[in-house]
Amino acid sequence: MSTIYNFCAGPAMLPQPVMQKAQQELIDWNGLGVSVMEISHRSKEFIALTQQAEKTLRELMHIPQNYHVLFMHGGGRAQFTNVVTNFLGNNGRALYLTSGQWSSSAVKEAKRIAGESQIDEINIVETINGLHQVCLPDLNQINKDYRFVHYCANETVDGIEIFESLTSPWPIVADLSSTIMSHEIDVSKFGLIYAGAQKNIGPSGLSIVIVRDDMLSLPSLVQSSVMDYNITKDNDSMFNTPPTFAWYLAAEVFEWLKSVGGVSAMEKINQQKAQLLYECIDLLPFYKNGVAIENRSRMNVTFQLADSALDSQFLADAEQAGLVALKGHRIVGGMRASIYNAMPIEGVQKLVVFMQEFAKQHS
Numbered sequence: 001m002s003t004i005y006n007f008c009a010g011p012a013m014l015p016q017p018v019m020q021k022a023q024q025e026l027i028d029w030n031g032l033g034v035s036v037m038e039i040s041h042r043s044k045e046f047i048a049l050t051q052q053a054e055k056t057l058r059e060l061m062h063i064p065q066n067y068h069v070l071f072m073h074g075g076g077r078a079q080f081t082n083v084v085t086n087f088l089g090n091n092g093r094a095l096y097l098t099s100g101q102w103s104s105s106a107v108k109e110a111k112r113i114a115g116e117s118q119i120d121e122i123n124i125v126e127t128i129n130g131l132h133q134v135c136l137p138d139l140n141q142i143n144k145d146y147r148f149v150h151y152c153a154n155e156t157v158d159g160i161e162i163f164e165s166l167t168s169p170w171p172i173v174a175d176l177s178s179t180i181m182s183h184e185i186d187v188s189k190f191g192l193i194y195a196g197a198q199k200n201i202g203p204s205g206l207s208i209v210i211v212r213d214d215m216l217s218l219p220s221l222v223q224s225s226v227m228d229y230n231i232t233k234d235n236d237s238m239f240n241t242p243p244t245f246a247w248y249l250a251a252e253v254f255e256w257l258k259s260v261g262g263v264s265a266m267e268k269i270n271q272q273k274a275q276l277l278y279e280c281i282d283l284l285p286f287y288k289n290g291v292a293i294e295n296r297s298r299m300n301v302t303f304q305l306a307d308s309a310l311d312s313q314f315l316a317d318a319e320q321a322g323l324v325a326l327k328g329h330r331i332v333g334g335m336r337a338s339i340y341n342a343m344p345i346e347g348v349q350k351l352v353v354f355m356q357e358f359a360k361q362h363s
């Protein structure tokens with residue numbers, strides 16, 4: 001089988017060594033003679049796995065002691081609802097900063113649950129010299145009482161990333177679905193971090209929540225026990241049967257990340273990968289990217305061909321060359337190369353060579 005590089009935005013490629021280990025262990029995990037999928041989530045072997053997963057995640061992200069780590073159902077979007085039902089009570093208000101498709105979806109969901117009057121929204125993307133740029137508002141100037149401010153650190157669809165750290169008088173709730181563990185962050189700056197697993201962590205369906213202890217005493221209106229942060233915490237993320245196979249794979253991804261040097265080592269590689277691609281796009285008039293340099297995503301590199309009539313040819317030729325899933329999101333069109341932690345630099349190098357050749361052939 002020739003090497004395929006998969007640039008899918010999510011569910012995204014997983015590290016090769018993890019997939020190979022999972023394949024080996026599929027029908028006999030831990031010498032039990034059965035798969036990890038076929039054992040009780042309350043067995044001592046599985047509980048040991050969950051404890052190790054949390055320990056390694058805490059090490060990787062330097063998660064302080066006063067934060068809880070929850071492994072939940074429902075991917076990224078379940079948390080769009082959960083942060084509202086868990087934190088706003090009857091009359092609490094929240095501020096949403098919008099910077100693209102995902103943060104806009106989060107506001108829409110929040111309003112569906114809480115009602116318009118409880119949710120305020122500020123769009124933080126401006127178009128300056130034709131480029132999308134994030135301009136963070138000075139939140140200390142806003143004289144209102146919010147339970148939290150919500151933002152999305154990396155807009156997976158739009159290719160817009162916010163590297164600057166937000167300062168806020170209210171707890172910060174962040175959607176890190178597509179950027180978690182791609183670079184170092186200071187967890188202590190956040191009230192809650194959540195991420196759907198299928199970009200940088202593991203299979204879809206699982207969501208990781210990292211929540212500061214004091215957030216859990218906010219008045220909750222949660223109706224479903226499975227979606228209640230306190231109940232989830234009190235039951236070690238096992239109020240009901242958790243997605244055990246996804247949890248197992250996530251644990252393996254954490255071990256892999258640790259073995260390659262952790263988040264700081266990964267951050268350097270991610271910088272190099274993104275730089276290679278953006279350099280190629282900037283050097284050739286054949287391609288363009290519409291995001292200001294300081295907000296260009298290191299995980300989702302969006303770009304357009306100068307002549308969109310060549311889009312389908314580009315995608316077909318790329319696929320022939322073993323470079324798959326480069327089509328941009330259906331809402332924004334163009335191309336998108338998602339280069340999460342699992343994408344080796346060789347994949348990006350190969351894509352760059354392909355893009356240079358394609359441009360030469362068609363200029």
Ligand SMILES: *Cc1c(COP(=O)(O)O)cnc(C)c1O
Pocket residue numbers: 010074075076077078102152154155156175176177178196197199204205
């Ligand atoms: C993919 C993604 C989501 C949605 O995840 P689901 O698991 O499909 O609910 C939310 N936010 C961001 C930033 C994403 O990239």
